Amino acid sequence: MKKTLIALATVMAFGSTAAIAQQQGQAAQQMAQQQAQQKITEGMLVKFVTAMEDVQAVTEKYREKFQNAENQEEARTIQQSAQEEMIAAVEDAGLTPQEYNQIIQQAQNDEELRNRLQEMTGEDS
16 A cells, blocks of 8 residues: 555656646546546556556656756756656556546545555555
């Protein structure tokens, strides 16, 4: 559970895919709303776990660089690079950023889904 919560918090802290969804405009928001109404499949969860692990690796790769940035511009550049790699990791796993965000949001509010993800990652409650 701790790893899942850390991953969720990390993704939210970097604002990775959530920020991208906002930047894609109304069309993406409408698509995300439609996807939010879709059921999350077992296949999506498998892809999510893979993506989450890859996103964590990217986060670790950039964490120290981000913390040691000398100014806001450098921090923004580092954050943008991290976001691009996180999005690529999500897409390489077979999900869109919107689907990834959908699963994160549902896991935050749905204990059954959260428990299922914990089982899939081998985490204890």
